Amino acid sequence: MAASMVGATSLMKTMEAGYELSSKIKDLDPFIDAFLDREIRLIATLEKAARL
DSSP, X not given: OHHHHTTOXXXXXXXXXXXXXXXXXXXXXXXXXXXXXXXXXXXXXXXXXXXO
């Protein structure tokens, strides 16, 4: 109810779908490692661009 009052219904559906999907994965470590690797590379790219 509160989500629909502030227009966050779509966000709530996305979060619920993400939870349902991730709750079925037994070992999240590979996903976490891949996420961290990607984020570290993106941060390095941004830092490099900022120095130029």
